[in-house]
Amino acid sequence: MSSTNSGRGDAAEPEPGLDPLARTALWTAAMRAREHARPDRLFSEPLAHALAGDEGPRIMHLFERDVQRGVEDPALAVRTRFLDEELLRHADRGIRQFVFVAAGMDTRAYRLTWPAGTAVYELDRPSLLAVKGSVIEASGADPGCARVDVGVDLLADWQTPLRAAGFDPGVPTAWLVEGLLYFLTGTERDTLLRQLADMSRPGSRLLADYVGQSVLDGPGMRAWRERMAEQGHPWKSGCDTPEDLLADLGWSAKVTAYGDPEADFGRWDHATIEPGTPGTRGRYLISATIDA
Template identity: 40%
Template sequence: MNGSTTGRDLPTGVSLTAVGIAIGRAMESDRADGLFKDPYARAFVDAVGASAVAGMGTFSGYVAIRTRFFDDCLLRGAERGRRQVVLLAAGLDTRAFRLPWPAGTHLFELDLPALLAFKEEVLSREGAVASCRRTVLAADLREDWTPALRAAGFDPSAPTAWLAEGLLPYLSAADNDLLADRVGHLSAPGSELALDHLDPETKRGSLAATSDTLDGLGASWLSTLDDPAGWLAGHGWTVRDAPTRGALLKRYGRGRPAPGPDRDRLSGLAAAVREG
């Protein structure tokens, strides 16, 4: 079922980027060889209108690979017994509905209240049913969201799978450090963290046009990371998987990168573990 929402404000500013990501997921879901299927992505886009995020469609190839990379990270964590999952800046993510979670999984979604209200309305209209226990928490991740997470049933003594997708570049470096400290304090040994990051050269180079588009939406990238492995280590995490662009394309069968230095540059995706 498509059409605009009623009684709710549509996403604006940084929340509009979630619609842009939904466009990429909808496009990938339409492919016969899609890396995943998101049955609700199109409904989010239709509720807002693709024109609201014109220019982000060119980002769809990266969105597809990023989504699948994180799907794999979370499902491998589930295989290792992680039954507690936290999506930081969940946006219009539908993993609670589309992934085959093991029994006993409790998934928490945190994001800005207006965006979550929009999301819940669309999901309700689509008749979406979660495949795990799902708790939605309105939160500004620049503030202290940890008491609300604990109050909602989060157990800091249990190893947790954390996902920070499409989040770090939109926060300042100081806010990222604070976020990492808060996540670390809630993470038992064996917890896992997956995230994406942006390096300065990529922002100025291949993603310069995307950066300009985001500036126009009022959702600028505020920070970059030169050394993601070092940054994670400084916050108590050991990187387990940080593929290059060439390796990532090969992993998911999406062709070969053009010859040149970009092939061996980090992909901007990383998965880490908190060792005891």
């Protein structure tokens, strides 16, 4: 997040070397640390507290005070648990190559139980990966897989560094794109999703989260979007027809709304909604495949 004081007070001091978008990873880590502390937690993430540092909780509390009015949004906990289960399901079905796109402060390489021979490539900005690496090194934690950092700019050539790091385009891959797509313009989003398809052989999988454009443009999201833009990381795009979007880019997708039986876990107390329905929260989870 930006350190600029916009008149609301409590501006967070930036983590050295991290730009506003990269610092959203500290916010996410703070929310995961809070979930880890709950007796009814949906996942365990013991490294999250250290990764969030002092700035992550300040960002979290600032948004909950100014935008969410003290409400603890269940989406992060539900999303994390849903994607955890999907990743492990793909591992059980034989995939051994995973790529976390814009990995941020994600610690799945450490906290999930991976089959022998699993490789996890984490793509993100070099500065963020350096901060994350120093915190994890200090913790003494060891990954449960072959974990490979790949510092890249996802709006430039990230494929060449990924291949150079050992990625094999000849085997099925599970791609995780979590907390990223809405920060991209429609053109940037389409380019990335097409690049992922081009790097995938049949049997590969894509996991992602996204938001409906009609909801993003609606009055219920106005305060959120304004605050995000003020802090230097606006939400730029959504999509009301994700199945069609992904089909055009080479993916066959199943879309799960928050609150559906597969994405509830006893936390989602809102009615199940369909993507594109005006006036709803309109966020959803995507599980897609490249077919033969």
